[in-house]
Amino acid sequence: MTEVRVRFAPSPTGTLHIGGVRTALYSWLYARQQGGKFILRVEDTDQGRSTEESARVIVESLRWLGLDWDEGPEVGGPNGPYFQSQRLDIYREVVEKLIASGHAYRCYATKEEIEAAREAFAARTGRKEGFTFESPYRDGKQPADPSAPHVVRFKAPREGTTAWDDLIKGRIEIQHSTLQDFVLVRPDGMPLYNLGCVVDDITMGVTLVARGDDHMINTTPQILIYQALGAKVPEFAHVPMVLAPNGQKLSKRHAAVGVLEYRDMGYLPDAVLNYLVRLGWSYGDQEIFTRAELIEKFSWDRVGAQASRYDAKKFAYVQGEHLRMLDDARLAEEVAPFLEARGVKVAPDDPRLVKAMPYLKPRAVTLVELAEAAEYFFVDEPAMDEKAAAKFLTPEAVPHLRWLASTIAGVEPFTDAQLSPHVTAAMEAEGLTMKEIAQPARVALTGRTKSPGLFEVMEVLGKDATLARLERAIERAGT
């Protein structure tokens, strides 16, 4: 059996968006499952639109997601270079072969001539779509000047069909009559998509091509190139689009499209992968998967053929599940940078931070929310919500806070397990209830009305800080 070799081949013309991530993810999962190779190749032959910045963002995005590649930018490999703009010599050689074998020809028709033909077509048919250019050079017309600017076109068959068995879409068959003599090389020598893609996939030994289903139209021309070159045609898997909630094309209006935005919003890479994999792929009733499970369970035949819509709510749910799955030490490491971004310096292995995690994580979805919820533990004085203070830190609350302070002062160890029964019993003896005590105390300790359980907060805070905060609140409420 030959080694599975799959690639992700983005063009660096923007951020890596979630649709692209899903395609990359499926490919990566398949490569990892099969013990094959995952190749990253940058298709930057459009000099006008490609940017180095975009290539950097794509690499950074994949790194953050943990979709590591065996060959490609930064890691190299035996079939490099992995930027198409550095592979021009390879394409040139292949094109000469195609021309020599009669599969391609030089076309000297100018853009103006093609445009004129297009307009004549529009005048004749009343529509501008569906135009195919018939080059006079296809059948051997000689140019006035062979050194004049020209493109190279593929001599597409006019009859017959091309078919393939798509791993996702099933058998697809296309009539050659719908094809035109597509351009392989621009006048400046830069290859076009269909040529570069096929040549690279051949020379890189790619066995399975997975891409968005908006590329399905390109598959027939590409198969024809494989055949003209006498190369083995790989398998194809055309992954459906990810659409906006309203069924339209996904854009920044509908969602954060670039994956790095999710990193900044405090999403976990595994959650992003989990959400995206389930968008189109299913495994019975299971919704939440670890990375290892995904690698084990993924298969192309369980990828749906229809487009799916982005759902931010479900995404948030999946993220919340992954947040809660993470063990406390790891979670503390993840959240520390987000605390620091808020101006709160905490060591990632601070014991209080780790101890707070079990109490905080049921109440947060993103790392940003988690940091927000952890903040008051690590500042000298919690930021006071004035509305909360006005409502709960009243003169009437003072006796309760005093009572609470004196009741807990002698508790050792100062933990939820000790505090909770001790205070409850004392309250009962005094005829007090948690309802009267809890909210004023919560505001005193955290500065807000929502938090983990009162005694859990006390445990993380420690006795000194707890008593100090109660004292300050009593002073404030007493005036």
Place this chain on the structure above:
RNA sequence: GGCCCCAUCGUCUAGCGGUUAGGACAUCGGCCUCUCACGCCGGUAACAGGGGUUCGAGUCCCCUUGGGGUCACCA
């Protein structure tokens, strides 16, 4: 418009000829409760329409409708 793809709850989906059409998110009730969450229990909610094939169609075929993609010297 031509060509191509697609079609089960609002959304993601299970279903691969015989099911009370299942799960998840969302939504609506309720429980738990010191707040907020988490969690738990329950409800509403779908086979686009029409023809076939078959003893029997969500499942197979055709048409219609609807949605998407694509018609470049972009990828």
